[in-house]
Amino acid sequence: MSPFLAAIFLHGLCVANAINFKTVYEWNQLDFIWPSGADSSIEQIKDDYRPEYVFLQYMALFGERLFLTVESLPGIPATLVRLPTSGTSNAPPKLAPFPSWNLHEKDNCNSIQSVKGVETDPDGRLWVLDDGNQKCPGKLWIFNLVNHDSIERVHQFPETVVSNSYNQRWLHDIVLDITTDDHLAYITEITFERLIVYSRKMDKSWTVKTPGRKWEPSALSANREARQLYLGKYQSNELYSVSVSELKNEGGNATAKFIGEWTARPYRMLIDSSNVLYAAFFNQSYTSKWNISEPFGEQRIYEVGSLQAAWPFTFALDTNGTLWMTERNGTGSGNKYKLLKGGVGARSYLFSTSTDFSVRG
Known part of the structure; x- marks a missing residue:
C-alpha cells in the first residue's frame, strides 16, 4: 500500500472510531472560588495565585460533580477541586477546593498536600x-460524598x-477493586519496582514486587472473574x-x-464496563482506545491540532455512559481549557457488565 493510501486508510480508522464530543465549558483562564471576607492568609494565597500553572491531571465523577486534581506547583492553592457538570449560568464555573479551603493548608500534615x-x-x-510533600508523608484519604463530604478515613502508609x-x-x-467482602485499592509508585495494595476492610497496605519494572498509569478490567490490572511502564510506550x-x-x-506498545508514552488510562481501555499520552494531541478482549491495536478516538501540553487530557466515566474529558491548550503563552x-x-470498570445506553454526545 502506498504511503498516500495508507494515510487515507488510517484517517478512515480514526473517523470510524472517533467519539462525538461536545463542549460543555471553555475557559481562557481557570480561576478559583475565593472565600468572601477572607483573612490575610487567604488574601496572600489569592495574590500568589498563578493560573498559568493550573495543570489538571486526574478526574473522577459522582452524581453531578467532577473531581479534578491540580499539579502541586508554586502559586497553586489547592490540588483537589470540584466542578459541576451543569449549571444555570452561561459563564464557565470556577474551581472549588474540595472539600473546603480548610483542608488545603500548605505544610499542615492534617491537610491535603x-x-x-x-x-x-x-x-x-x-x-x-x-x-x-517534603514535610508531610503520603496518605490515602477516603471521603463520604453522601454524608456531607465527611472524612471517612485517612490511611498513612507505614514506612x-x-x-x-x-x-x-x-x-x-x-x-479500585470492589470484591464481595472488601474494597481494594491498587496504587502505582514510580520510585520502586512494585505495586501498593490497600485493603479498606483491614485498613492495611502492603507491597507486591514487579522486578525490573516501574509503573506510571494503571487501569483495571471490568471482568471480575479474571480481573487484570493494566499498567504503563515508567518512561515507556509499553503496556x-x-x-x-x-x-x-x-x-x-x-x-x-x-501486551503491546502504544504510539506514545501514556500517563492516564481508564477501562469501561465493556472492557474498552482509553489512554492519553504525554505531549500528544490525541486520545486512543483498545478493546482488551481483542488483540492489541490502538485506535484514536479524539484528535486536535497541536496543544503544546505535557498533560493535554484527563477523563472519567459517569453512570450514564458518558465519557467526560478535559482538554488543555498550552500554545503561545496561554493555558486554555475545555x-x-x-x-x-458504557460505564466505569467498577460496574462489571455494560448497560445498553443510548449513545449520546
Whole structure:
C-alpha cells in the first residue's frame, strides 16, 4: 500500500472510531472560588495565585460533580477541586477546593498536600491519593460524598510500604477493586519496582514486587472473574498486565505480561464496563482506545491540532455512559481549557457488565 493510501486508510480508522464530543465549558483562564471576607492568609494565597500553572491531571465523577486534581506547583492553592457538570449560568464555573479551603493548608500534615490519582466508588466514596510533600508523608484519604463530604478515613502508609522521605516516594495512580467482602485499592509508585495494595476492610497496605519494572498509569478490567490490572511502564510506550490474584500476595512477586506498545508514552488510562481501555499520552494531541478482549491495536478516538501540553487530557466515566474529558491548550503563552463529553455506551470498570445506553454526545 502506498504511503498516500495508507494515510487515507488510517484517517478512515480514526473517523470510524472517533467519539462525538461536545463542549460543555471553555475557559481562557481557570480561576478559583475565593472565600468572601477572607483573612490575610487567604488574601496572600489569592495574590500568589498563578493560573498559568493550573495543570489538571486526574478526574473522577459522582452524581453531578467532577473531581479534578491540580499539579502541586508554586502559586497553586489547592490540588483537589470540584466542578459541576451543569449549571444555570452561561459563564464557565470556577474551581472549588474540595472539600473546603480548610483542608488545603500548605505544610499542615492534617491537610491535603499533593493529590495524584482519584477515584469514586458506587457507594459514594471519593478515594484520594496524596503524595504529601517534603514535610508531610503520603496518605490515602477516603471521603463520604453522601454524608456531607465527611472524612471517612485517612490511611498513612507505614514506612515499610511508602517512604516518609519525599525523595524516596512518588505516588502516581489509583484504581479500585470492589470484591464481595472488601474494597481494594491498587496504587502505582514510580520510585520502586512494585505495586501498593490497600485493603479498606483491614485498613492495611502492603507491597507486591514487579522486578525490573516501574509503573506510571494503571487501569483495571471490568471482568471480575479474571480481573487484570493494566499498567504503563515508567518512561515507556509499553503496556503490561498483572493478574489481581497475585496482588494479594503480601511481600511477594507479581508477573507482568507484555501486551503491546502504544504510539506514545501514556500517563492516564481508564477501562469501561465493556472492557474498552482509553489512554492519553504525554505531549500528544490525541486520545486512543483498545478493546482488551481483542488483540492489541490502538485506535484514536479524539484528535486536535497541536496543544503544546505535557498533560493535554484527563477523563472519567459517569453512570450514564458518558465519557467526560478535559482538554488543555498550552500554545503561545496561554493555558486554555475545555470540558468535553461524549457518549460511549458504557460505564466505569467498577460496574462489571455494560448497560445498553443510548449513545449520546
